[in-house]
Amino acid sequence: MTDQTAIQTQILDAFAFRHATKEFDAARKIPETEFTTILEAARLSPSSFGLEPWQILVVQDHDKRALLEDVAWGANGRMNGSKGQLYTASHFVIFLAHRGQTMRHGSAYLDRHLREVKHFPEEALGGFKGAFAKFQTSDFNIDSDPQITDWSARQAYIALGNMMTAAALLKIDSCPIEGFEMAPVTEILGREFGVDTEALKPAVMAAFGYRASPPRHPQSRRAAEDAIRWI
Amino acid sequence: MTDQTAIQTQILDAFAFRHATKEFDAARKIPETEFTTILEAARLSPSSFGLEPWQILVVQDHDKRALLEDVAWGANGRMNGSKGQLYTASHFVIFLAHRGQTMRHGSAYLDRHLREVKHFPEEALGGFKGAFAKFQTSDFNIDSDPQITDWSARQAYIALGNMMTAAALLKIDSCPIEGFEMAPVTEILGREFGVDTEALKPAVMAAFGYRASPPRHPQSRRAAEDAIRWI
Numbered sequence: 058m059t060d061q062t063a064i065q066t067q068i069l070d071a072f073a074f075r076h077a078t079k080e081f082d083a084a085r086k087i088p089e090t091e092f093t094t095i096l097e098a099a100r101l102s103p104s105s106f107g108l109e110p111w112q113i114l115v116v117q118d119h120d121k122r123a124l125l126e127d128v129a130w131g132a133n134g135r136m137n138g139s140k141g142q143l144y145t146a147s148h149f150v151i152f153l154a155h156r157g158q159t160m161r162h163g164s165a166y167l168d169r170h171l172r173e174v175k176h177f178p179e180e181a182l183g184g185f186k187g188a189f190a191k192f193q194t195s196d197f198n199i200d201s202d203p204q205i206t207d208w209s210a211r212q213a214y215i216a217l218g219n220m221m222t223a224a225a226l227l228k229i230d231s232c233p234i235e236g237f238e239m240a241p242v243t244e245i246l247g248r249e250f251g252v253d254t255e256a257l258k259p260a261v262m263a264a265f266g267y268r269a270s271p272p273r274h275p276q277s278r279r280a281a282e283d284a285i286r287w288i
Numbered sequence: 289m290t291d292q293t294a295i296q297t298q299i300l301d302a303f304a305f306r307h308a309t310k311e312f313d314a315a316r317k318i319p320e321t322e323f324t325t326i327l328e329a330a331r332l333s334p335s336s337f338g339l340e341p342w343q344i345l346v347v348q349d350h351d352k353r354a355l356l357e358d359v360a361w362g363a364n365g366r367m368n369g370s371k372g373q374l375y376t377a378s379h380f381v382i383f384l385a386h387r388g389q390t391m392r393h394g395s396a397y398l399d400r401h402l403r404e405v406k407h408f409p410e411e412a413l414g415g416f417k418g419a420f421a422k423f424q425t426s427d428f429n430i431d432s433d434p435q436i437t438d439w440s441a442r443q444a445y446i447a448l449g450n451m452m453t454a455a456a457l458l459k460i461d462s463c464p465i466e467g468f469e470m471a472p473v474t475e476i477l478g479r480e481f482g483v484d485t486e487a488l489k490p491a492v493m494a495a496f497g498y499r500a501s502p503p504r505h506p507q508s509r510r511a512a513e514d515a516i517r518w519i
Contacts, residue, residue, distance in 0.1 A: 061319075061322060061458060062321075064457055064458055065321065065322065065325040065458070067457075068325055068328075068329060068454050068457060068458075069325060069328060072328065072329060072332035072333075072450075073332070075332075075334070077334060077338075088292075090293075090296065091292060091296065094296040094299055094300060096512065096516055097299075097300060097303065097512075098299060098303060098453075099515075099516075100509055100510070100512055100515050100516070101303035101304070101306075101507070101509055102303075102449060103306070103308060103449075103452065103464055105464075105466045106466075107308075107508070109509065109510055109515065111515075112515060112516070112517065113515060113516045113517070114516075114517055114518075114519055115516060115517070115518045115519065116519050117518060117519065118519050121519055130419075136419070170510075174508055174509065174510050175508050176505075176508060188361075188367070188467075192466070192467070195469070196467070196468065196469045196470060197466065197470055198470060204438075207435075207438040207442075210442055211438075211441055211442050211445045211492075212445070214442045214443070214445040214446045214449070215445045215446070215448060215449035215464075216449070217446060217449075218333060218334075218445070218446035218447070218448075218449035218450045218453075219303075219449045219450070219453050221334065222329075222449075222450050222453055222454075223299050223453075226295055226298075226299060227292060227295055227296070227299075233334055233336075233446075235336045235337075235423070235428065236419075236423070236427070237427065238426070238427045239427060239428055239429060250519060261442075274407075276332070277338070277405055277406050277407060278331055278332055278340065278405065279331070279340055279401075279405050281327065281328075281331055284330075284331050284340065284342075284343060284344060285327055285330075285331070285343070285344045285345075285346060286343065286344070286345055286346070287345075287346045287348060288345055288346065288347050288348065288349050288352055288481060
């Protein structure tokens with residue numbers, strides 16, 4: 058078996074392994090270096106224009122997790138009679154999407170990001186900022202605060218996917234969670250988690266750990282010919 | 289080195305390898321089995337409620353690629369004086385996001401997907417459909433066609449991220465592309481690519497191949513403490 062063939066098998070095995078884990082073995086913790094690798098997969102993910110328009114909260118305080126119980130039906134286990142991801146996950150993550158305050162073209166935040174993170178030379182800044190302004194106002198027409206926030210969330214989903222894939226390669230389970238009520242979660246994050254909800258909005262959650270039991274259902278997806286067309 | 293340590297190194301190496309490739313070596317084609325693995329990483333990606341609300345076009349016909357030249361500034365190379373991804377990529381992909389016609393709760397498409405792809409038993413269908421209707425209309429408040437399309441696009445970005453990561457693990461380069469003008473691209477896809485633009489809207493493009501030259505800039509990202517907060 059060549060290296061390339063072995064890596065293909067490893068990738069396909071990881072995607073076969075991964076499923077939306079409903080309940081984790083609460084006694085098992087992900088080793089610190091392995092979770093650091095999973096977080097690095099997020100941090101090093103690509104994003105549009107390199108703007109990294111998201112933040113990650115890693116919620117390890119179980120009292121904080123409990124605050125989400127009644128407003129995160131996709132994580133409290135009630136729908137499927139399990140103990141839920143909130144209480145059993147080794148690591149529980151909330152992705153926050155940047156809103157217009159930081160991600161609208163011309164913002165002070167973007168200026169700082171381009172200079173201090175992207176190390177743009179002064180002479181290249183103007184061209185970049187012009188291209189980004191055109192992108193927002195014309196190409197993609199995402200000029201309102203909700204539209205900018207949605208665009209930020211899209212970039213977060215790249216990082217989310219990469220975290221779950223890195224985990225699966227390490228035989229670590231995960232579950233992405235959109236099953237929450239946006240308004241009360243936003244309110245709780247502002248009040249109890251110190252999130253500036255004028256600048257950030259919750260996008261998606263994800264739980265990581267080790268499955269408590271085998272998946273209840275076999276993996277199901279559209280056939281390749283229904284999802285992919287060659288031209 | 290334990291297996292887990294070796295896999296961590298392999299993951300971090302892949303994320304260090306990956307960069308937004310501006311120009312590919314047009315003479316080098318990705319072997320068919322390897323690109324199939326990259327497509328499988330998309331097809332087997334998770335999505336909200338398991339609804340897979342995206343389609344992939346793999347555009348290998350260079351006459352079709354040329355139709356996008358003037359409306360995809362992120363792929364035509366003009367901004368950076370390269371030959372561009374459109375002409376040099378081994379494989380060029382367009383993600384399409386499902387619109388409200390198929391992804392609004394109660395649609396005939398969703399009903400068929402739940403029965404034929406997800407193999408939902410008849411007695412579970414009602415509960416699932418109710419939960420999804422509540423999710424769209426109340427939890428996430430995404431009831432308009434643009435909002436539903438944006439939500440579909442988010443799911444596509446999970447698959448996009450996984451394709452690029454699978455490629456990087458195989459030492460294959462890639463570039464995600466939001467640099468295009470939405471309105472004319474949509475019009476061209478409808479007229480020349482046979483896309484039903486009442487049902488589908490372009491979300492993002494991606495090019496795959498082998499870099500023509502080393503990256504021009506070192507990789508730059510926020511520090512972990514600026515992107516991630518532990519609670």
